[in-house]
Amino acid sequence: MKLVVAIIKPFKLDDVREAMAAIGISGMTITEVGGFGRQKGQTEIYRGAEYRSTILPKLKVELLCSDSAVERVVEAVQQAAHTGTIGDGKIFVLEIGELVRIRTGEMNEAAL
Secondary structure, three states: OEEEEEEEOHHHHHHHHHHHHHOOOOOOEEEEEEEOOOOOOEEEEEOOEEEEEOOEEEEEEEEEEOHHHHHHHHHHHHHHHOOOOOOOOEEEEEEOOOOEOOOOOOEHHHHO
16 A cells, blocks of 8 residues: 655645545645745735745645555646646655554445
């Protein structure tokens, strides 16, 4: 099993969700996060004063999938979240050692 973690721009969430539904991934966890990388923040003007925001809003999307589905998941997230501009985000793939569904006690692949 794999945990796919994607840091994406907030307005791309619906595109990512639709892409996951299209390949049969039914669940994901979304967390509002902030950060910066090469994008280095942005400058805004509020009431005539210039403000520099170095921490930009992002979304962290976490998806569990089987080893056989991980390539499709990564490709679908990459295509759905892509804008071609700096700050599109990153995708991390992590190995999951054990998974337990709390409600039923199902383990590993059965708990997906």
